[in-house]
Amino acid sequence: MTTETTRTTTTSATAFTPGALEAPVTGRAAEARRATGAPEAAEAAAGATAVLVVEHEREAGPGLVGERLAATGHRLDVVRAWRGEALPDSLRGHAGVLVLGGAANCEDDRAAPWLPRVRELVREAVTDEVPLLGICLGGQILAHALGGSVARRTRGPEVGAVPLRRLPAVSADRVLGGVPDGALAAQWHWDEIDRLPPGAVPLLTGDDCPFQAFRVGSVGWGLQFHPEVDAETVAEWAAVDGGEVRRAGGSPEAAVASVRRAEPGLRTVWGTVAEAWGTVVRARAGAVAGPRHGY
Numbered sequence: 001m002t003t004e005t006t007r008t009t010t011t012s013a014t015a016f017t018p019g020a021l022e023a024p025v026t027g028r029a030a031e032a033r034r035a036t037g038a039p040e041a042a043e044a045a046a047g048a049t050a051v052l053v054v055e056h057e058r059e060a061g062p063g064l065v066g067e068r069l070a071a072t073g074h075r076l077d078v079v080r081a082w083r084g085e086a087l088p089d090s091l092r093g094h095a096g097v098l099v100l101g102g103a104a105n106c107e108d109d110r111a112a113p114w115l116p117r118v119r120e121l122v123r124e125a126v127t128d129e130v131p132l133l134g135i136c137l138g139g140q141i142l143a144h145a146l147g148g149s150v151a152r153r154t155r156g157p158e159v160g161a162v163p164l165r166r167l168p169a170v171s172a173d174r175v176l177g178g179v180p181d182g183a184l185a186a187q188w189h190w191d192e193i194d195r196l197p198p199g200a201v202p203l204l205t206g207d208d209c210p211f212q213a214f215r216v217g218s219v220g221w222g223l224q225f226h227p228e229v230d231a232e233t234v235a236e237w238a239a240v241d242g243g244e245v246r247r248a249g250g251s252p253e254a255a256v257a258s259v260r261r262a263e264p265g266l267r268t269v270w271g272t273v274a275e276a277w278g279t280v281v282r283a284r285a286g287a288v289a290g291p292r293h294g295y
Contacts, residue, residue: 048075049278049285052094054118056102056137057082059236063228064267065098065135068274074281081114091124096131096281099138101226105191106140106150119145131219131280133175136189139214139222146197146216155208156248157241158187160234160255161262162225164212170203175221175276176213179204183269184262185212185225188237188255192224219280227270231260 051069053062053076062069066076077094079085082102091097099122104112122145125132134142140150161184170176193211196202200222204213212224238245238252245252259266 048073049096049282050075050077050094051096051098051281052088052091052121053078053098053100054087054121054138055080055082055100056104056112059233060101061228062098062100063233064230064271065133065228065274068271069098069278072275072278074278081112081118087114087117087121091121091128091130094130095285096277097121097125097133099132099134099141100228101136101138101188104137106137106144115141122146126217126220129217129219129284131277131284132221133277134220134222135228136224136226139224140191140193142216142220142222143193143195143197143200143211143214146200148193148197148200149195150191151194153190153192153209156250157190157245158192158206158209159189159238159245159250159252160187161185161258161266162187162206162208164204164206164225167202167205169201169215170213173203173215174280175215175273176203178272178276179269184258184265185227185270186229186234186259186262186266187225188229188234188241189224193222219284221277227266227273229259230266231256231263234259 051074053066055061055078058080062076062078070076074096076098079087081087088094099118102112104115106115109115118141122132122134122142124130126146132142134140144150163182164179164185166179166181170179187209192209196211196214197216199216201215202211202213203215206212209224214222216222235256238256242252245255
C-alpha cells in the first residue's frame, strides 16, 4: 500500500478497509510501535503526558516524532483508524493531538470514513487550545477543516529531501523557530495546501510548495512534509509508488538517496522540533491539571 499524502481514491482504497488484517511489523517500525503504542509500555507510561495519535494507514506511523515524544515522557495513544479502531468522542484526557499522514485525499470520506471525526477533533483542538501537530495529510486536514483548501499538484509529486525557507513569523514560533534556513525535509505528496485558512500564519515555505508549515491559533501546527520518516520508510513508499513517480517525471531512486544522505540532519532538526512541540503539550497538561496541594 502506498504511503503518502494524496493520489487517487483507487490507489488507496485497500489501505482504508476497516478491520483489514495487519501484516507483521518489523525493524524500525516495530521499535516505534513498542515505544509508542504497545500494551507492555502502558504501565511504564502511566504517569506520562497523553498524546492522541491518529494513524491513517499502517505504513505511516509516528516514526521518529513518536520516538522523541516517548523518550521525553509522553504516552502516545495510537488509534489505528485504518484498522477500524474508534476515535475518541472528545479530547478529554489528552494534552495533545498528532495527526499523521496517509494516502487519502483530505476530503475523501469514502476511502477514509473516519475523516469527518478527525475534522471534528481538529476543530475541537483549535477551539480548546489543545496542542495539535498535523503531518502531511494531517496538515492538509487541519487547513481544510478550518476553511483553507487542498489541491492536486499539477507539476507532479514532491518527493525526496527538499530544502525549506524560513518566513518572517517563524522567528517567534515556539516549535519551528529554531529550524535553520535551508533545512532539508522529507517529502512524499501528490496534493498540497493551496490556500491557508483565515488567520493562519505561514512559517516555512519551499521552492516548489508554498505552504510547508503554518500555525493556526496559539498551539496548532500544520506541516506539509514528513518530520517523522527516515530513509527506510521512504524506500518502502518508493517500492510501491515508484512507477507513478517515474510517470510524473521523477526518480524514486534519487528521492530515496536524497533522504538517506540527509538522514543525520533530518534526525537532528526534526527531532528537536518534535521535542519542542512536546514541551508545548506538557505545558498544556500542567495548565489543565493546575498546582498540586496534597491529597
